[in-house]
Amino acid sequence: MPGLLVAVTGLWAYALTELTLFADRPAELLAGAAVLAALLLAALLAARPRAAAGPPHGGRRAVGLRERARRRRVPRQVDPDAAGRPRPRAPGRPLPVGWRPVAG
Numbered sequence: 404m405p406g407l408l409v410a411v412t413g414l415w416a417y418a419l420t421e422l423t424l425f426a427d428r429p430a431e432l433l434a435g436a437a438v439l440a441a442l443l444l445a446a447l448l449a450a451r452p453r454a455a456a457g458p459p460h461g462g463r464r465a466v467g468l469r470e471r472a473r474r475r476r477v478p479r480q481v482d483p484d485a486a487g488r489p490r491p492r493a494p495g496r497p498l499p500v501g502w503r504p505v506a507g
Contacts, residue, residue, distance in 0.1 A: 408447065415443070 419436050426432045483490070 412443070415439070 419432075422432055423429050423436075482488075
């Protein structure tokens with residue numbers, strides 16, 4: 404719809420410019436163009452979707468997600484050095500082909 408509205412408005416402005424250049428009485432033509440512009444604006448505002456028409460898209464799902472987000476808390480801190488937790492290891496170099504651990 405917006406692309407069609409832009410095309411119609413552009414064609415209307417082009418036609419108004421051409422008619423104004425070739426008209427005998429441009430004042431009357433411009434007054435008529437002002438009335439048409441007001442009607443076009445009224446049609447544009449009437450075609451716009453209403454903001455307060457109802458709940459936002461999603462309805463109950465959006466309300467549920469909002470409530471769920473409000474209930475969330477900050478995750479508790481975990482000590483990585485606590486007893487029973489293995490230390491995280493950084494990735495190392497790839498082992499050469501044929502390498503075997505030495506028993507010792």
